[in-house]
Amino acid sequence: MSIIGATTGELLSRLERGELTSVELTTAYLDRIAQQDDRVSAFLTVNTAEALQQAADVDRRRQAKQPVGLLAGIPVAIKDVLCTKGLKTTCASRMLANFIPPYDAHVITQLRNADAVLIGKTNMDEFAMGSTTETSAFKITRNPWDLDRTPGGSSGGSAAAVAAGMSPLALGTDTGGSIRQPAGFCSVVGMKPTYGRVSRFGMVAYGSSLDQIGPFANDVNGAALLAQVIAGHDGRDSTSVNAPVPAYSQTVNQPLAGLRVGIAKEHFVEGLNPEVEQTLRTALQVYKSLGAEIKEVSLPHTSYGVAVYYLIAPSEASSNLARYDGVHYGHRAEQFSNMIDMYATSRGEGFGSEVKRRIMLGTYALSAGYYDAYYLKALKVRRLIRQDYDKAFEQIDVLASPASPNPPSKVGEYSANPLAMYLEDIYTIGANLAGLPGISVPAGFTEAGLPVGLQLLAAPFEEEKLLRAARMYELATKWQGQRAAL
Amino acid sequence: MDYTTIIGLEVHVQLQTNTKIFCGCSTKFNPDNPNVQTCPVCLGLPGSLPVMNRHAFDLAVKTATAINCQIARFTKWDRKQYYYPDLPKGYQISQYDLPFSHDGWLEIVINKETGEKKKIGIIRAHLEEDAGKNTHDETGRGHDSQVDLNRAGTPLLEIVSHPDLRSAQEAKEYLEELKLLLTYLEVSDCNMQEGSLRCDANVNVHIHRDGQKIATPLVEIKNLNSFRNVELAIEFEADRQYRQWQQDGMTFGAVLKETRGYDAVRNITVAQRTKENASDYRYFPDPDLVPVTIEEAYLQNVIDSMVEFPAARRTRFIQQYQLSNYDAAVIIDQGVVFANFVEHVAKICGDGKQACNWVTQDVLREMNDRKLTIEGFPIQPPVLGEILKRVNDKKITIKSGREIFLNLLNSEDLSTISVARIDQIIQEQGLSIVADSGQLEAVIVGVLAKNAKAVADFKGGKQSAVGSLIGQAMKEMKGADPATVRELLLKKLAE
Amino acid sequence: MAETLDAEKVRKVAVLARLKLSEAEIGDYATKLGNILKYVDTLNEVNTEGVVPMVHAVELSNVFRADEVQPSLPRAAALQNAPKTDGTFFLVPQILEDK
Known part of the structure; x- marks a missing residue:
């Protein structure tokens, strides 16, 4: 049985039975990266030495029958927006090209406590701003299913790493769909937990009120296990919710009786690719065959989501990225005429154009005379969007939709038209604005062989229900076992 | 102006x-x-x-x-x-x-x-x-x-x-009260x-001219790092604005608020x-x-756990200890430790007024002379209170009290300062007021007998003659209370 | 709202954002940001009278920590990513402008 492509559960039981060591397993993935990543470009840093050391340490403790963590010996790839102590964390930006954090993000501490193997740092859109992983300052990640296409973004490196069998698990972050959309585009599972479920401490901020860290895996069970490891209260994040974390991995295989699956009539809009729409309708049939009830609900403010998001996220980003000024860390220009010029030149050089565009947009939206019309207005419509969801979830358990209206784009397709790219976030953005958990599971392929993801959303803190509903679908379909032929 | x-x-x-x-x-x-x-x-x-x-x-x-x-x-x-x-x-x-x-x-x-x-x-x-x-x-x-x-x-x-x-x-008073x-x-x-x-001051002046009030443009003064500088900077700035107005006639609102720094x-x-x-x-x-x-x-808890504010304490001191506004202010403005010191002394000796006088005069003077803080003052309330208690109970005279106070302050070993030491000094130096009027009477009779001339002068109408008689009696009776000596002496002379 | 972005406004925002932009970038941003602003103007259609702004995705309150000292970073770690340092301070070009 192959290591590459195996699920996390399979790998764990082989480790536990002693059929495999973590060093063997980690070596297999490192080899896979060495063979394939030239073409996929999922990784920015491969943490070879430390990963093998962690693996050896787990093997030693496992052999000595010492207690080990939930992910003992399993490689996890980390989006390069999460701070890793002593290991370069660049946010795929020239600004942080040489930044070495003196501390671990909370989720990294959780991974270490669970005895996971940190295999490397993955590529992303610069500061998580983008939907294609093309805005990275260092490299463009390719979709393992079609190397001419993007893996989606901003967590494209993590999604591609799992899809290409370079890691069984990965962490991503999701501000407007940055986990669910690339998961759909790469035919892997990706979940964005409820806002506040996972501590953001050590996640380099993009849109602070929207950002959330979540798992990628090649099956729902892997995602459940990784989610269980990273979730939980952290006193270092004021927005972290102090509520017990259910053992998702224990319940994920239990089907939900009387499941009510909702669809929103506002999601069937112009611009929805017919093949994608057909995939969703087929998925609904699957749920029906599993005994679920399909209900139509209304989310009247859906069409405003993108506008609200592209005011709130850039406004917060313009402030969050003010700290990159070439004084305490990060890029400092070589040539400047005075201190103010040093700031502007360092930032002008250190940031790429999409980041600058969003900083400009956010600065404008918060500036004197525009605050009420843009930022404040967006915050009010945000509440109306949340209220739409609250109402919908009184009638349904999960809301089904495509993860994205179209299959993955060709590399370079959106460079001239950022607004067109922004509009592709229509199905994912609502969960971030409302703080809801969402998951994307593989749901098939277009005729051209491009992956399509099914997105499910649930009410706040209903991750358990979400994972179980996703697992029901996964078991009833054949998509989980499919691997990109590289 | x-x-x-x-x-x-x-x-x-x-x-x-x-x-x-x-x-x-x-x-x-x-x-x-x-x-x-x-x-x-x-x-x-x-x-x-x-x-x-x-x-x-x-x-x-x-x-x-x-x-x-x-x-x-x-x-x-x-x-x-x-x-x-x-x-x-x-x-x-x-x-x-x-x-x-x-x-x-x-x-x-x-x-x-x-x-x-x-x-x-x-x-x-x-x-x-x-x-x-x-x-x-x-x-x-x-x-x-x-x-x-x-x-x-x-x-x-x-x-x-x-x-x-x-x-x-x-402005300075405000800062001092706030700090306190x-x-x-x-x-x-x-x-x-x-x-x-740290303090920034927003300053302008209202010029009174022909029954009109003319406001000058607002200025914010930054970098004021002492109360004295706040005072000086405002004085300078008010005058500068007046002169500036005389030159350019600019009034409030004509220009944006200006920021100025104070150069001390x-x-x-x-x-x-x-x-x-x-x-x-x-x-x-x-x-x-x-x-x-x-x-x-939560708010009620904040209010309930609040200490007495300086302003309230001033008022209370004035009433409770019969102090003047000025004296009360002197004590309170020294800070909470000083005021607590006074109250502690007052409680032990049973005479608030006496405690206030001593602390604001003797203690404060010695603190200044010896460059001491109230926290570091060698005679703390338990001892000072006992000295004053003895004065108050007419066991020693005020003069003796001061002698003991200085004696203790000048101790070579400050750790010897204690209530026991007070009584030791009283004993050693015979500072006890002699309460036995029989013994005092005998001394006075003796003094009168030895000073026939003075007695004659007094009886002849020379009031001042009594002074030297009291002096001599006091010399022989060290711990005697001068008022008692005087009273008894006059009584004898009148016999 | 419904403001169009001209090059002059883009320059002003760039100063506020401390971003040095090339002339080409200024032109590009004027167009692209202008399009985005036009798009977000659709929010004007929504009646938000009496709606409380939603700042947080999950609305918590009263989150505090205890006033207990935690270890600080050693100075070397604090300065390790500084573009310019003398080993004690962060160094910046002489500050001429006041706050």
């Missing part, structure tokens, strides 16, 4: 917490070891997040309550965005439109003799984080500036007054040298360069911090 100076003060107070407002780094004043009290949060490192220090919030509410502010039931934190090397995040976490407190007042005494008071309105008090410290190259060679972030993130309470102050003197209150409440040490209390060496205010576009702070609610809602029970 007929004008009135109009002043509003913005005071920044560092709150006395162990740790910074949003992280666990120490707030210790440590300028000699730069950049050792920092962490990812106060360095503003990517990924770090702030969490509010409960104690900082509690101290802030306590202070705002003490300056009679309304406490908001809902408050939140906002980002104030500007770029400066001592501000690592590119924004300061502060409070903008919903500060936790507003609309209070502080009463100041504007005449110490009469005790005349005036209420100074407080617009708002809000919490924010301090910046780090930049040190500029003063050599003129254009060397780099140095940035130390030890102070970055220290909790600051900003207290903004209404423009109710009408003179530099009043803050130290009474133990919310800040108010050490200006260490920057725990030359005692002038100097215009500071400011960029017009720098004033767009783009305040917005900090998404990393959650709001605070304040319950009635």
Whole structure:
């Protein structure tokens, strides 16, 4: 049985039975990266030495029958927006090209406590701003299913790493769909937990009120296990919710009786690719065959989501990225005429154009005379969007939709038209604005062989229900076992 | 020169917490070891997040309550965005439109003799984080500036007054009263040298001309690092504005508020360069911090646990110890430890007035002469109270009390100072007032017998002759009370 | 709202954002940001009278930490990513402008 492509559960039981060591397993993935990543470009840093050391340490403790963590010996790839102590964390930006954090993000501490193997740092859109992983300052990640296409973004490196069998698990972050959309585009599972479920401490901020860290895996069970490891209260994040974390991995295989699956009539809009729409309708049939009830609900403010998001996220980003000024860390220009010029030149050089565009947009939206019309207005419509969801979830358990209206784009397709790219976030953005958990599971392929993801959303803190509903679908379909032929 | 100076003060107070407002780094004043009290949060490192220090919030509410502010039931934190090397995040976490407190007042005494008071309105008090410290190259060679972030993130309470102050003197009184209150409440040490209390003054003048009132443009004076400088800077600035108006006739509103710095060496205010576009702070609610809602029970608890304020204590001292406005002010204005000292002495000796007199005269004089603090004064209330108790109980004379006080102060070994030592000195030096009138009578009879001439002079109408008789009797009876001696002597002479 | 972005406005915002932009970038941003602003103007259609702004995705309140000292970073770690340092301070070009 192959290591590459195996699920996390399979790998764990082989480790536990002693059929495999973590060093063997980690070596297999490192080899896979060495063979394939030239073409996929999922990784920015491969943490070879430390990963093998962690693996050896787990093997030693496992052999000595010492207690080990939930992910003992399993490689996890980390989006390069999460701070890793002593290991370069660049946010795929020239600004942080040489930044070495003196501390671990909370989720990294959780991974270490669970005895996971940190295999490397993955590529992303610069500061998580983008939907294609093309805005990275260092490299463009390719979709393992079609190397001419993007893996989606901003967590494209993590999604591609799992899809290409370079890691069984990965962490991503999701501000407007940055986990669910690339998961759909790469035919892997990706979940964005409820806002506040996972501590953001050590996640380099993009849109602070929207950002959330979540798992990628090649099956729902892997995602459940990784989610269980990273979730939980952290006193270092004021927005972290102090509520017990259910053992998702224990319940994920239990089907939900009387499941009510909702669809929103506002999601069937112009611009929805017919093949994608057909995939969703087929998925609904699957749920029906599993005994679920399909209900139509209304989310009247859906069409405003993108506008609200592209005011709130850039406004917060313009402030969050003010700290990159070439004084305490990060890029400092070589040539400047005075201190103010040093700031502007360092930032002008250190940031790429999409980041600058969003900083400009956010600065404008918060500036004197525009605050009420843009930022404040967006915050009010945000509440109306949340209220739409609250109402919908009184009638349904999960809301089904495509993860994205179209299959993955060709590399370079959106460079001239950022607004067109922004509009592709229509199905994912609502969960971030409302703080809801969402998951994307593989749901098939277009005729051209491009992956399509099914997105499910649930009410706040209903991750358990979400994972179980996703697992029901996964078991009833054949998509989980499919691997990109590289 | 007929004008009135109009002043509003913005005071920044560092709150006395162990740790910074949003992280666990120490707030210790440590300028000699730069950049050792920092962490990812106060360095503003990517990924770090702030969490509010409960104690900082509690101290802030306590202070705002003490300056009679309304406490908001809902408050939140906002980002104030500007770029400066001592501000690592590119924004300061502060409070903008919903500060936790507003609309209070502080009463100041504007005449110490009469005790005349005036209420100074407080617009708002809000919490924010301090910046780090930049040190500029003063050599003129254009060397780099140095940035130390030890102070970055220290909790600051900003207290903004209404423009109710009408003179530099009043401004100083306001600051002194505020400082006194803050130290009474133990919310800040108010050490200006260490920057725990900083002040900016908004100043303009109203010129009275032909029954009209003409207001000059508003100026904000920054960098006022002592109360004396506040006074001097305002005096200078008011006069400068008057002269400026005579020259250009500019009035309030004609130009934007100007920022000036105070140059203490030359005692002038100097215009500071400011960029017009720098004033767009783009305040917005900090998404990393959650709001605070304040319950009635919390506020009641703050009120219930409040110490007596200086103003209330002054009034009580005046009534309870029959002090003058002036004397009460002298005691209270020395600070809470001093006032507590007085009260402790009063409690032991049973005579408040006596205790006040002694502490404000003898203790204060010796403190000044010997450069001692009240905390470090060798004779603490348990001992001083016992000296005064003996005076009060007519066991020793006031004069003897002072001798004992000085004797103890001059002890070679200060650790020997004790109540037992008082009685030892009384014994050794025979300072006990002789209560046995029989013994005293015998001495007086003897003195009269030996001084026939003086007795004759007195009886002949020379009143002053009695003085030398009392003197001689006292000499023989060391611990005798002069009043008793005089009384008895006159009685004998009258026989 | 419905403001169009001209090059002059883009320059002003760039100063506020401390971003040095090339002339080409200024032109590009004027067009692209202008399009985005036009798009977000659709929010004007929504009646938000009486709606409370939603700042946080999950609305918590009163989150505090205890006033207990935690270890700080050693100075070397605090300065390790500084573009310019003398080993004690962060160094910046002489500050000429006042706050």
